Structure formats: structure tokens, C-alpha cells
Amino acid sequence: MKKGEKIIAVLIALLVVVAVGREIFRSKPVDHAGEIPFYTTASDELKLRASELYKDLKCRDCHRLWGVNNIMQFVPAPSLDGIGSLRDEEWLYTYFSAENPQALLKSRLKPEYRMPSYANLPEEDRRTLAKYFASLKVKDWYLDEVKRMEQEKLTGKSSSHE
């Protein structure tokens, strides 16, 4: 190789390294793989009371919580993980107290799959459920991740490449 060719070869190699490196560092958000994005701020007592209600009232037949659902049921109900980042305690209390929950949240499901009314439950139990579900949060980075994925789905490109 002549001296001039060598310099060009080195320059090209450098450009490739820089381009690949930028691609790797630029598009990678912090890696949270394996980390659970959901958490609760509830006291141990509230957790215990709410999980008893959750079990006795068979919420699990339809919903997924902490990644767990009833594998014998296939109701396409929303997952309740992190629901407190979406709904506050008052909203949840009103929802659990509604004679017709579908008036608050429209349903596209068959009647037998829809959210049942818990209006007949003692007030204390509805409060407990509302408090507990309001305490279920999702970490910010997970929301960012979900938004990024939505963006990719909608536009076909990653928002971090803008």
C-alpha cells in the first residue's frame, strides 16, 4: 500500500468505527431489562386486606396483577399493574361504587366479560380497594419506554433517531 492509500484506509476505518459507535450509543436508552417496572406504596396492612378482597372477589379471574392471572380464564380485561399511575383513588372509588361501571368506562366486551358492579360491597371494602389500586404505580422509565414503542408502531421509526 502506498502512503496515500494507507491514510485513506485508516480514515475509512475510523469513519466506520465512529458511525457504528454512534448508532450503538445513540439509540440505546438505559437498559432496564429484567427490572420490574411496577411497585406499590401501600402499607403491609393495606396490601394484606386488599389481596384478601382481590382473592375473595375473584378479580383474578379477569385481571392480571403483578404479572399473575388465572390461566384458566381468557377475559381480555386490562392489566391492573401500575393502574394508580393512570387512575387516582377518588376515580377508583367512584368506579367500584358505580351501579353501572360501563357508564364510566365504556366496554367493547361481551356482557359476561365486563367489569361487574361492586356497589353492594361495604363502603370500607370499596375504600380499601380504591386505596390499594391507587397505590400501584409504574416507574417513569417504563412509561417512556411504552411511549417510545407506541411512537415506533405509529410512525415506523424510533423517536430517539429524530
Ligand code: HEC
Ligand atoms: C368478569 C370479569 C371481571 C372481574 C371479575 C373484575 N373485573 Fe375489573 N374490569 C373488567 C373489564 C373487562 C374491565 C374494562 C372495562 C369493561 O370492559 O367493563 C375492567 C376494568 C377495571 C378497572 C379499570 C381499569 C382502567 O383501565 O381504568 C379496574 C381498576 C378494575 N377493573 C378492578 C377490578 C377489581 C379490583 C376487581 C375485583 C374486585 C375486578 N376488577 C373484577 C373485568 C372484570
